[in-house]
Amino acid sequence: MERLKTKVTQVAKLTAVSAGLPFACFTVYAATEKESKSHLVKPDQLPIYCPPPLKSKYIEEQPGHLQKQFSSVRQTAGRYIGWCKNVFVFVKNGITDSVQFGKDAYVYLKNPPPEFLPKVGVITLSGFAGIVLARKDSRFKKIVYPLGLTTLGISVCYPAQSVVIAK
Numbered sequence: 001m002e003r004l005k006t007k008v009t010q011v012a013k014l015t016a017v018s019a020g021l022p023f024a025c026f027t028v029y030a031a032t033e034k035e036s037k038s039h040l041v042k043p044d045q046l047p048i049y050c051p052p053p054l055k056s057k058y059i060e061e062q063p064g065h066l067q068k069q070f071s072s073v074r075q076t077a078g079r080y081i082g083w084c085k086n087v088f089v090f091v092k093n094g095i096t097d098s099v100q101f102g103k104d105a106y107v108y109l110k111n112p113p114p115e116f117l118p119k120v121g122v123i124t125l126s127g128f129a130g131i132v133l134a135r136k137d138s139r140f141k142k143i144v145y146p147l148g149l150t151t152l153g154i155s156v157c158y159p160a161q162s163v164v165i166a167k
Contacts, residue, residue, distance in 0.1 A: 119158070123150060127149060127150040127153065130146030130150065133145050134146065
């Protein structure tokens with residue numbers, strides 16, 4: 001118990017001393033080789049408080065060769081870093097959107113509405129029919145037949161949306 005009292009008194013003394021420091025007065029002494037060390041100097045007599053000379057003028061420092069090179073390297077690197085940052089954000093957003101689309105598609109396909117699978121079957125079969133019909137024709141027909149028949153299958157399965165898109 002005695003130890004605790006001594007610790008408390010020591011803490012109280014330190015607190016009182018540190019609280020009183022802002023009110024303590026200090027004397028500033030300036031000494032040179034020629035003058036004695038007991039000579040007191042007022043704060044306004046110190047050289048940092050002297051007003052600047054009346055004929056002073058500001059001269060802007062000109063950058064050197066090395067500074068110019070560092071500046072050009074920094075500007076060039078800044079452009080590439082900005083470009084890389086934009087690419088990173090674009091790719092990150094694309095991946096995030098793809099993952100979210102995959103999650104939504106999984107939830108939708110896990111419990112599809114009753115008319116979903118027959119509609120997907122009709123659209124898929126119409127696309128395969130276009131591939132089969134155009135298998136020995138020109139490249140143009142190999143592109144147009146599957147796309148055309150798939151579009152026809154979609155318009156049969158989703159007539160309201162097809163009208164909106166056609167308008």
